[in-house]
Amino acid sequence: MIKIKKIFKLGALCFLLLLLWGCASHAVISPEPIRKGESVSGISWSMENVFPVAFYRRGLSSRVDIGFRVGLPVYGTGLDLTYTVYSYGLRREFINIAYSLSSNSSFDFTYYSLRYFKGRAGVRTFYKGFRIMYIPSGISHERSFRFGFLGGISLKRFGVELGYFHDFDKGQPFEFILSQKPKNPGAITDFGFPxxxxxxxxxxxxxYFFMKKSFGN
Structure with a gap:
């Protein structure tokens, strides 16, 4: 009986740690334009959330699509809006405005520049961009403004994205950005969480993995 209680407590602690490790969350874009009435759905996994997040995007017009995300139990949940600024040939540029729920819930403004490459395996998409990130009240009840860059690649049913967004006000000083120990007060809470x-x-x-598309094959 004692062992069962210890296992239960350990499991509950691990679950709590996983939840609080979900520091921030971001939208999942569609590499292809979504026309009015069309939709795309799938599953994403990120270092920020730990648990998978289901996403769904639907086209509202030839330039605008809206996205919804549902996380477990709620972290990673959010909504966003994408507006295509420029699209010609194999190039596309668009803006994404998003809100994400997590222990450090945030608003994101992201500008993407995307390019398509056709090959034997199908269309490959490479994209890059910059993001402004605002956390109005984080885990320590303070604000954080961040700016940084991201890049990604998307194949037919699969994609990967990598980025970093720095807090230039109260974040780690740039000269210590690669240091193992944080040099800024409040980087780690009293309980050891970011x-x-x-x-x-x-x-x-x-x-991210596309489970269903209403466009293409």
């Missing part, structure tokens, strides 16, 4: 000014909150690595 605060809104931590470098970990600005790191982004995600994998």
């Amino acid at each position: 605060g809104e000014h931590s470098r970990l909150v600005g790191m982004s690595f995600s994998l």
